[in-house]
Amino acid sequence: MRSHEPQSTDILIIGAGVVGLTIARALALKGLNDIVVLEKESQAGLHASGRNSGVLHAGIYYHADSLKAKYCRQGASLMKDYCDLNGIPVARCGKVIVAKNAGELDTLHQLFKSAQANGAHVTMIDEKDLESIEPEARTFEKAIISHDTAVIDPKVIMQTLYQELKRMGVRIISQCQFIRCEKHRRVVTSKGVITYRYCINAAGAHADVVAHAFDVGHEYTLLPFKGVYQQCRPGSRVSRIAGNIYPVPDLRNPFLGVHFTKSASGAVYVGPTAIPCFGRENYSGLKGIRLESLSIMTGSMRLFLSNPKFRAVAMTEPKKYIPYFLYRDAKQLVQHLAFKDVVQSTKVGIRAQLVHWPTNELVMDFLIKKGVDSLHILNAISPAWTCSMAIAEHITNELSTMTA
Numbered sequence: 457m458r459s460h461e462p463q464s465t466d467i468l469i470i471g472a473g474v475v476g477l478t479i480a481r482a483l484a485l486k487g488l489n490d491i492v493v494l495e496k497e498s499q500a501g502l503h504a505s506g507r508n509s510g511v512l513h514a515g516i517y518y519h520a521d522s523l524k525a526k527y528c529r530q531g532a533s534l535m536k537d538y539c540d541l542n543g544i545p546v547a548r549c550g551k552v553i554v555a556k557n558a559g560e561l562d563t564l565h566q567l568f569k570s571a572q573a574n575g576a577h578v579t580m581i582d583e584k585d586l587e588s589i590e591p592e593a594r595t596f597e598k599a600i601i602s603h604d605t606a607v608i609d610p611k612v613i614m615q616t617l618y619q620e621l622k623r624m625g626v627r628i629i630s631q632c633q634f635i636r637c638e639k640h641r642r643v644v645t646s647k648g649v650i651t652y653r654y655c656i657n658a659a660g661a662h663a664d665v666v667a668h669a670f671d672v673g674h675e676y677t678l679l680p681f682k683g684v685y686q687q688c689r690p691g692s693r694v695s696r697i698a699g700n701i702y703p704v705p706d707l708r709n710p711f712l713g714v715h716f717t718k719s720a721s722g723a724v725y726v727g728p729t730a731i732p733c734f735g736r737e738n739y740s741g742l743k744g745i746r747l748e749s750l751s752i753m754t755g756s757m758r759l760f761l762s763n764p765k766f767r768a769v770a771m772t773e774p775k776k777y778i779p780y781f782l783y784r785d786a787k788q789l790v791q792h793l794a795f796k797d798v799v800q801s802t803k804v805g806i807r808a809q810l811v812h813w814p815t816n817e818l819v820m821d822f823l824i825k826k827g828v829d830s831l832h833i834l835n836a837i838s839p840a841w842t843c844s845m846a847i848a849e850h851i852t853n854e855l856s857t858m859t860a
């Protein structure tokens with residue numbers, strides 16, 4: 457450890473994604489003044505938190521008793537307030553969920569009910585209403601409009617949080633990788649040893665590896681799914697949509713399906729996919745493929761053989777690497793979309809999804825597990841970006857009682 461870097465701390469947070477930074481902020485606001493955040497990269501937010509759609513979800517899809525439902529509306533509201541306070545633009549553009557055919561209407565109605573149960577502000581509309589609200593969208597008979605869905609720029613949020621934490625005296629150590637933990641609340645990092653009173657694992661796509669080092673959650677592993685986007689050509693009809701257009705998802709899976717997102721800058725993206733891939737940071741080609749990829753492949757194969765829902769994803773998603781197939785999916789949601797209206801984009805993220813091996817099931821909700829003097833956020837899947845500030849508040853309250 458270099459001399460100017462801390463060798464001990466009260467609270468140690470592993471990972472400077474949105475989950476780690478919002479927890480650090482909530483703790484600092486509570487008056488804790490000895491917080492260290494470790495980040496293996498040179499900057500905060502280089503992974504999921506800087507690569508997502510930036511959608512602040514309204515709480516439509518989730519079971520009423522899930523953590524997702526519990527935190528979504530509160531998290532979105534806290535994030536919007538944060539943006540307003542810091543002069544960060546929020547595109548309060550809403551979204552529509554459209555049905556491709558009669559077979560999707562039951563699920564659409566089911567979504568409407570769960571949205572209402574979760575307190576989301578939604579309206580069921582017909583094709584005529586849709587035409588006046590979002591003329592480019594197309595649906596079969598009915599659609600849902602979600603009034604409170606909004607979009608923010610993830611990179612701007614991450615930079616603002618980072619600067620605020622620095623001002624608050626939180627020490628964020630970049631290029632410092634957690635390697636292992638030892639007895640007596642010591643962790644070994646790539647920059648030396650740090651001792652702590654309490655440790656929070658917010659390592660995103662690597663949270664399972666970190667948890668296992670603390671002897672927590674051995675029955676779980678994160679598997680990576682690649683979220684590829686394409687962009688709608690500026691000037692095309694679809695690039696002028698008013699808000700976001702989503703399909704009716706397959707509720708058995710945690711992914712929402714390829715959709716149109718109007719980003720905070722006004723650019724319209726199509727995506728993301730959910731393609732099983734072989735590296736937690738495999739953003740392109742062979743980049744991010746490591747020795748571990750063998751065990752990811754084995755895990756994916758085991759799921760493929762044992763879990764029909766995963767098998768369906770693995771059979772349908774990979775072809776969306778080919779732009780035409782992603783286009784074909786997206787085209788079903790809108791009135792006019794020519795293949796030339798969808799252009800290549802460099803935007804890509806990895807959606808780390810937790811698998812519970814005793815049941816061979818994808819874990820659908822967030823999972824927060826306690827260890828000895830440690831807490832592990834194990835399945836920070838979408839909408840964890842939306843929920844981050846509410847999760848942080850919850851963890852801060854828990855921590856105050858645990859460490860009092």
Ligand SMILES: Cc1cc2nc3c(=O)[nH]c(=O)nc-3n(C[C@H](O)[C@H](O)[C@H](O)COP(=O)(O)OP(=O)(O)OC[C@H]3O[C@@H](n4cnc5c(N)ncnc54)[C@H](O)[C@@H]3O)c2cc1C
Pocket residue numbers: 470471472473474475476494495496497500501502503504505506507508509510511512513632633634635658659660661662663666683684728804805806807808836837838839840841842843
């Ligand atoms: C394509 C895509 C689209 C999405 N769209 C949305 C959306 O529209 N709305 C929404 O609510 N959610 C969305 N999500 C989900 C959302 O982005 C994530 O839930 C959220 O960003 C998770 O944040 P995190 O802090 O847990 O993870 P991350 O942002 O991945 O942060 C974890 C950090 O930990 C660091 N780290 C890992 N291991 C170590 C180690 N050993 N030592 C030190 N540091 C370490 C990593 O470098 C990383 O910076 C999307 C995700 C993806 C991928």
